[in-house]
Amino acid sequence: GESVGLHLPTLSVQEGDNSIINCAYSNSASDYFIWYKQESGKGPQFIIDIRSNMDKRQGQRVTVLLNKTVKHLSLQIAATQPGDSAVYFCAENSGGSNYKLTFGKGTLLTVNP
Amino acid sequence: GAGVSQSPSNKVTEKGKDVELRCDPISGHTALYWYRQSLGQGLEFLIYFQGNSAPDKSGLPSDRFSAERTGGSVSTLTIQRTQQEDSAVYLCAEESGSGTGELFFGEGSRLTVL
Numbered sequence: 059g060e061s062v063g064l065h066l067p068t069l070s071v072q073e074g075d076n077s078i079i080n081c082a083y084s085n086s087a088s089d090y091f092i093w094y095k096q097e098s099g100k101g102p103q104f105i106i107d108i109r110s111n112m113d114k115r116q117g118q119r120v121t122v123l124l125n126k127t128v129k130h131l132s133l134q135i136a137a138t139q140p141g142d143s144a145v146y147f148c149a150e151n152s153g154g155s156n157y158k159l160t161f162g163k164g165t166l167l168t169v170n171p
Numbered sequence: 172g173a174g175v176s177q178s179p180s181n182k183v184t185e186k187g188k189d190v191e192l193r194c195d196p197i198s199g200h201t202a203l204y205w206y207r208q209s210l211g212q213g214l215e216f217l218i219y220f221q222g223n224s225a226p227d228k229s230g231l232p233s234d235r236f237s238a239e240r241t242g243g244s245v246s247t248l249t250i251q252r253t254q255q256e257d258s259a260v261y262l263c264a265e266e267s268g269s270g271t272g273e274l275f276f277g278e279g280s281r282l283t284v285l
Contacts, residue, residue, distance in 0.1 A: 092272045101175070101262055101276025102214065147213055151272065158227070159272060161206075161213035 070168045077135040079165045081148035084129060088150035092159065093122060093133045097144045105133070105146075135167075143169045175277035177263050183283045187252055192280045194246045194263030202266040204274065205238055205248050209259045217261075220246065253284045 071077050083091070089110040094102035108115045108122045108131075115122050121134040131148050145166050149159040174197035184190050196203055205217040216230040220240040231237070235253075240246040250257055260281045264274035 090272060099278065101264070101278050102274075103276070104267070104271075104273040107271050107273070149214075149272070158216055158219065158230075159214075159274075160216070163211070163213045 067163070068166045068168070070170060071138050073138060073140060073169055073171050075138055077133075077138045077142070077167060077169075079133045079135075079146050079148075079167065081131040081133075081162055082129060083131060083148070083150050083152075085150060085152040085160070086129065088152050088160075090151040091122070091124060091131050092149045093120075093131075094147045094149060094161075095142075095144045096147065096164070102147060138167075138169050140169045140171055143167055175263055175265055175275050177261075177277035177280050179280055180278065181281045181283075183285065184253055185285050186255060189249065189251045190253055190282060192248045192250075192261050192282070194248070194277060196244060196246075196263070196265040196275075201243065203240060203246050204264045205246070206262045206264065206276075207232075207259045208262060208279070214262065217248070250282075253282075255284045258282055258284045 092107040093105040095105050096102040106117045106120050106122050108124050110126060113124050119136045123132045133146060135142055145164040147161050147164045149161045152160040176195040178193045182190055201222040203220045206214040207217055208214050218231055218238045219227040235251045238246060238248045248261060260279040262276050262279045264276040267273040267275055
């Protein structure tokens with residue numbers, strides 16, 4: 059079946075460095091992608107989204123890049139802070155609707171002071 | 172999240188018992204979702220409620236799972252005859268209403284089946 063997966067299950071960076079979290083997707087019909095952040099003991103929080111008619115979208119300290127040719131999604135976090143330490147999930151609307159998201163397994167980001 | 176409240180936060184039960192998990196989406200948005208998160212895994216879609224439409228139950232893993240939403244607000248997820256593989260965090264979410272895929276999640280109900 060179609061799925062969303064992550065290249066790196068863990069990522070450790072120094073405070074102030076930039077972080078890049080990668081995600082591969084396999085459903086070519088997906089046209090909407092989202093990144094969520096989940097801190098320990100909490101529910102996921104929306105970070106940023108991107109539609110398939112775009113290849114880049116920027117938010118506050120975050121940038122999402124979409125490469126439809128190789129079905130690859132990445133989340134870049136600038137000047138990573140200790141508060142960015144969390145599990146990051148990419149998700150796609152493989153069900154054809156924004157609500158029925160398929161989530162990847164997540165990448166644990168650890169920011170070292 | 173935007174006020175999504177779930178209870179209980181933790182539930183330990185014995186195999187074979189029934190459990191009921193509650194979600195109270197305070198904001199009152201019409202769309203409500205249940206997801207399941209097993210240890211170290213991503214989120215797995217379970218069920219979706221949208222207004223008065225028939226719920227999308229396509230993600231429920233077995234007929235032991237059921238969910239209701241009463242009065243367009245509070246929802247309960249019921250698991251009958253629980254099994255150890257049902258152990259997971261069950262997350263409820265509501266749409267932000269922003270027209271994006273932004274969902275406001277509750278903190279989840281952690282279910283442990285012994």
